[in-house]
Amino acid sequence: MRFLTRRLGFYLLTAWAAVTLNFLIPRMMPGDPVDLLVARLKGNVDPAAIEAMKRAFGISDAGLWTQYVDYLGNLFRGELGRSITFFPTEVSTVVADSLPWTIGLVGVATLISYVVGTSLGVLMAWKRGTWLDGVLPAATFLHAVPYFWVALVLVFVFGSTLQWFPGSRAYGLEVTPGFTWEFVASVGYHATLPAVTIVLASMADRILGMRNVMVTTLGEDYVVMAEAKGLTSRRVMWAYAARNAILPNITSFALSLGFVVGGSVLTEIVFSYPGIGSMLLKGVENEDFPLMQGIFLVISLAVLVANLLADLAYVILDPRTRQ
Amino acid sequence: MKRFTLAVALALAVAGCSSSGAPKTADAAPPLVMHAIDSGTFQENFNPFHLEGVNFGTTGMIYETLEYFNKLKPGEIKPWLALGHEWSNEGKTLTFTLRQGVKWTDGKPFTADDVAFTFTTMTRHPELNKGALEISGTKVLAPDKVRIDFRTTSYAKLFNISGNTGIVPKHLFEKENPVTFTNPKPVGTGPYKLSKFSAQLYEMTKNSAYWQPGKPVVPTIRFPAYTANAVQTGLQQGEIDWAGAFVPDIDKIYVQGKPEVNKYYFPPEGVVSLLPNLTHPVLSKPEVRQAISLAIDRDKIVKVAERGYTKVAHPTSIPMPGGEAFLPPEYKDASFQVDVEKAKELLKGVDPAQLTFTLLVPSPFTDWVNAAQLIREDLAKVGITVETRGVAFQDWVSKVGKGDFELSIRATPAGASPYFQMRSLLFSELAKPVGTAATGNYQRWKDETTDKLINDYAATENLAEQQRATQELGRIMVEKLPVLPLFYSPAWAQFRTNKYVGWPSEQDPYAMPSPYTSPDAAVVLLNLRPAGT
Numbered sequence: 001m002r003f004l005t006r007r008l009g010f011y012l013l014t015a016w017a018a019v020t021l022n023f024l025i026p027r028m029m030p031g032d033p034v035d036l037l038v039a040r041l042k043g044n045v046d047p048a049a050i051e052a053m054k055r056a057f058g059i060s061d062a063g064l065w066t067q068y069v070d071y072l073g074n075l076f077r078g079e080l081g082r083s084i085t086f087f088p089t090e091v092s093t094v095v096a097d098s099l100p101w102t103i104g105l106v107g108v109a110t111l112i113s114y115v116v117g118t119s120l121g122v123l124m125a126w127k128r129g130t131w132l133d134g135v136l137p138a139a140t141f142l143h144a145v146p147y148f149w150v151a152l153v154l155v156f157v158f159g160s161t162l163q164w165f166p167g168s169r170a171y172g173l174e175v176t177p178g179f180t181w182e183f184v185a186s187v188g189y190h191a192t193l194p195a196v197t198i199v200l201a202s203m204a205d206r207i208l209g210m211r212n213v214m215v216t217t218l219g220e221d222y223v224v225m226a227e228a229k230g231l232t233s234r235r236v237m238w239a240y241a242a243r244n245a246i247l248p249n250i251t252s253f254a255l256s257l258g259f260v261v262g263g264s265v266l267t268e269i270v271f272s273y274p275g276i277g278s279m280l281l282k283g284v285e286n287e288d289f290p291l292m293q294g295i296f297l298v299i300s301l302a303v304l305v306a307n308l309l310a311d312l313a314y315v316i317l318d319p320r321t322r323q
Numbered sequence: 324m325k326r327f328t329l330a331v332a333l334a335l336a337v338a339g340c341s342s343s344g345a346p347k348t349a350d351a352a353p354p355l356v357m358h359a360i361d362s363g364t365f366q367e368n369f370n371p372f373h374l375e376g377v378n379f380g381t382t383g384m385i386y387e388t389l390e391y392f393n394k395l396k397p398g399e400i401k402p403w404l405a406l407g408h409e410w411s412n413e414g415k416t417l418t419f420t421l422r423q424g425v426k427w428t429d430g431k432p433f434t435a436d437d438v439a440f441t442f443t444t445m446t447r448h449p450e451l452n453k454g455a456l457e458i459s460g461t462k463v464l465a466p467d468k469v470r471i472d473f474r475t476t477s478y479a480k481l482f483n484i485s486g487n488t489g490i491v492p493k494h495l496f497e498k499e500n501p502v503t504f505t506n507p508k509p510v511g512t513g514p515y516k517l518s519k520f521s522a523q524l525y526e527m528t529k530n531s532a533y534w535q536p537g538k539p540v541v542p543t544i545r546f547p548a549y550t551a552n553a554v555q556t557g558l559q560q561g562e563i564d565w566a567g568a569f570v571p572d573i574d575k576i577y578v579q580g581k582p583e584v585n586k587y588y589f590p591p592e593g594v595v596s597l598l599p600n601l602t603h604p605v606l607s608k609p610e611v612r613q614a615i616s617l618a619i620d621r622d623k624i625v626k627v628a629e630r631g632y633t634k635v636a637h638p639t640s641i642p643m644p645g646g647e648a649f650l651p652p653e654y655k656d657a658s659f660q661v662d663v664e665k666a667k668e669l670l671k672g673v674d675p676a677q678l679t680f681t682l683l684v685p686s687p688f689t690d691w692v693n694a695a696q697l698i699r700e701d702l703a704k705v706g707i708t709v710e711t712r713g714v715a716f717q718d719w720v721s722k723v724g725k726g727d728f729e730l731s732i733r734a735t736p737a738g739a740s741p742y743f744q745m746r747s748l749l750f751s752e753l754a755k756p757v758g759t760a761a762t763g764n765y766q767r768w769k770d771e772t773t774d775k776l777i778n779d780y781a782a783t784e785n786l787a788e789q790q791r792a793t794q795e796l797g798r799i800m801v802e803k804l805p806v807l808p809l810f811y812s813p814a815w816a817q818f819r820t821n822k823y824v825g826w827p828s829e830q831d832p833y834a835m836p837s838p839y840t841s842p843d844a845a846v847v848l849l850n851l852r853p854a855g856t
Contacts, residue, residue: 031721035760037375039720045374046483047753047762048455053374056450056502086366087376088503097364097522160556168553173524173545272550274364274522282363286375287717 007311011304018300023071026292027064033084033287034059040286057084058290071293080297081290085282091294094279099261099298101170102268102275105191106260109198114253117203121210122242125218126233135207143204148266151197155270158193165193168272194271198264202256209252213245220244247317251310258306261299352853353822354526354543358566359839361551364522369509371489372444372451372501380546383842384527385511386489389419389438391846392482395590395645395832397740398786400481403842404433404490404512410784414476417484421467425534427492429510435469440493442471442484444501451501454483479746479781482739489842514539514849523548538849541823564822567815567837573632577817584821588828588836589632591642591811593736594744595691597698598766598806600729602757605677612804614666618705619698621659625810628693635659636808639797640748641741645832649741649793654801666705679708682730683722686713691732694809723765726757733765734812742780742789745796748806749773768805814840823851 034054038045045053058081062070074081080091124132142150159167171177171186217223218241226240227233265277272278276295283291359379368377371386382388389405405419425433439461445452446459457474464470471484492510499506509517512534515527527544549557557563558570558577570577578585599606599615606612621635637643638657639650647655670678684695692713699709709730714722723731737744746763747753751774753763761767773796780792799805816836818826827836827847834850835843 029717030715031717032760035720035724035762036717038762045453046455047747049453050762052449052452052455082503083376085375086368087373088505089366089368089376094366167556168550169523169548171523173547176519177521269550270552272363272553274548278363278550285716 003315007308011308015301015304018304019072019075019297020068022293022296022300023068025296026287026289027067029287031287032059033057033289036287037084057087058082059084075297080294083283083291083294084288085286085291091290094291095276095294095298098274098276098279101273102261102264102277104187105194105268105273105275106198106264107257108191109195110202110253110256110260112195113199113203114206114249114256116199117206118210118246118249120203121207122214122237122245124207125211125214125245126237126241128215136211139204139207141204142200143208145201146266147197147201147264148270150201151194151267151270154193154197166190167193170274194264194267194273197267197271205252206249210245210249213248214241217241217245250313250317254306254310254313256306257309258303261302352540352542354545355541355823355848355851356545356547356562356564357838357844358549358554358557358563358568359546359844361554361568362548363550364548365520365525365546366505366522367507367520368505369517370501370504370506371491372448372453374453378525378546379839379841380515380527380544380844381509381841382487382489383513383845384515384544384848385509385513385517386491387511387513387845388488388842389421389485389490391842392486392739393833394592394737394739394835394840394843395827397646397649398790400486404438405485408481408485410478412472414478414782414784415473416470417473417477417481418464418468418470419485421469422534423467425512426532427510427512428516428530428532429492429495431492431494433490433492433512434466435463437493438469438490439463439471440497441488441490444491444496445488448502454480454487456480456483476782478784479742481784482743486739486842514845515544518543535849540852541848544848558817561819563817565816565818565838567839568817569815570817571630573630573817585817585819586826587815587817588826589813589815590645590829590832590836591633591737592814592835592837592840593734593812594636594640594642594808595732595734595810595812596636596640596748596806596808598723598728598731598733600726600731601767601769601805602726603680603729605673606680606729608673609803610669611673611678612807614669614705615702615707616659616804616807617662617666617669618701618707619659619807619809620661620701621809624694624697628690628697629810630690633811633813636810638801638808640735640744640800640806640808641793641797642737642744642811644829646741648790649797651794651798651801654797657801661701663704670706675706678706680710680729682709682711682732683719683728684711684713684732685716685719687716695732721760724760724762726755726761726765726767731765732809735763736812740789741793741797742777745793745800746777746780749796749799750777766806770799770803770805773799773805820854822854824854824856825851 034050038047038050082088083091083094086094124135155167158164169190171183171190175183175186177183223236223241226236261276265280268275268277269281280295283295365378366376369381369385370377371382387404389403391401391403393399404425405421407420409418419438421435427433442458442461445456458471459474460472462470495510514530514533516530518528519526524545524547529539529542554566554568555570555576558566573587599612601607625631625633625635638659639654641649682695682698684691686692695711699711702709722728723733735744735747748764749768750764751769753761754767754769755761776792776795780789783789814835814837827834834846836847838844
């Protein structure tokens, strides 16, 4: 119990630090959203109207401290303000509209990558010296290349050249969103390439991690014992070795769940996927303080919650951490 | 292979004949797919008072302006919802006579009340006053006559008043807070109605009760969401009929060997100039600016950095063709010439050690970065050392605004007539002290004659007098070089003629061809007719 309260205190402090950084970072960028707007609108707005527009967007010249207090107060009431880019849409609406796409895409892809990667790792450790070892250099290679590079290659080969899969958007233009088979199929079809990107680029971690721990575990006495008892090799592999080796991988899975929300910005941009990453890019381009703050907040909270879950999982799985 | 293609072509031709033989109905006309602004997703906002966040087509296609200003022919004003306007009281009162028989798409008649309400809303909510109009009051004189009063002489603001303000229905907008209202079911007077909306696509269908009989011909317009990356693929694969995008290699990506179908037209919509910071002791010397201007090979910049998409600017900076009447007569045929010897001559009296400048460019604008490199090479030939420095777009906007630069490149929008561009480039009121963000005149040009000319223009509604004032300003541009015009900033427009014809062209520049310019895009749509007619 003491452990739990200490952790909670720590998380509260981290949350406050994250919220404060969210406030400060966008404000450290040079320039001003309205000046940028005027520079972008090519004379569609009279420069003399800028002052009035700043008021509309809720941009104040008040001191940083006053702004900070206002910001904390609004946050406490759950108000994220209105986006400048999508004025007058509220930031919470923008986030709520884009979050499901990201969670759906990245969440499913992370899950697939975890299951497939871990199983492959187990198999590779078990069947050392067979053809499966050939996967290792491939995995190391994929581990080294950045997400967006994989994404670009996939778009080029399967999107543009072969035209097997769409290279942009979340669903076809002809379908109307709704709970219809047509829409769901279209979403799945459009998510294929981005999901494959994420799976390919993140799976290597799991394979390597699982394989390495598994190799060590396989040398343990209780595994030798199990084999000596004449248990089936499948039972030894999964119930004796893998079950013990999976501990560190569970932690890393919990942590990667936190990055589901913010971790695939580049993939979303390459595929023009309407998720939180694309919105963040839009917000940064336009110096849309409220939108950036809102998205950063959601991302940092997601990471914190995932960390907390990882902590709890460890407490449950490993009695030694309960001290 | 050749025979095979011939057979296919024949088959297609036969098929084409038989289908054109069938009776054509208006509803059979194909939809037009438009790409106006890069966007991953759309928000449901059709409130014409908003600047950003509002979906393209709101002003022009749904909400209409009182008059139409052709930016490609400055001075050409067409009646639209208003039949005409009349100034009185030294430019402080403007009376519009309105078209009768116009109806909102919900069947209610359009009247002077709607016009008065639209302008009153801007005074009540200053944050919606994007044209910075100094309105003191509005008055409905008759169902078809409305008067707007201003605190100051407002002749020069006519475009903002009647050319850029979409008129909204009073009976619907008075129930809402116009600042935050997103107007998901817009009711306008324009040629189109919103028929479908989703985050990736919205669609407009024609208003069959539109006041221009028989128009529009295009029954449906579709606006799919394309990001800047996706639009290139869209153009390449022929998904888009009308776009306003920068295409890096247009012949390969878009034209694809079919210049008669896959057309483009990039008229000037402003001028890109080299800004010399006039608060800099060396750059404030006219002979130094003259020398810089003489050393720069603008033809090469246009050909190499701008891929020949645009033209070298006229020395007055006035957009050409179109601005002929605004040119000083003696500079009608003037053009920039490279003269390295003369430039060296001019620099003789300046200490060579002082001729070192930093040229600030926004690094995402790769064409400007290339232009900056070429300028650096050209200036090296006359003994001027230039260091080019690329910074983030936001940083560049901020630095140029505050006057924290030595040399920079920036585009100035042309506006409805060359005056807007000249004012924004040269008016001393816009030049803020270094360190304070300015909204124009970034190089900080301060000259009494210039200010007087700008004020003269704003004090008259006589076109000939306005042209005379602009001509004088053009003379100052050529002779004193307050900024160094480089080339015109092009308006981007790609359009295909396989479905519809009648697009603007250099021969018939009846409207800005870019799909992102409103209300011009609606004017273009009203001029389209099916291909083959």
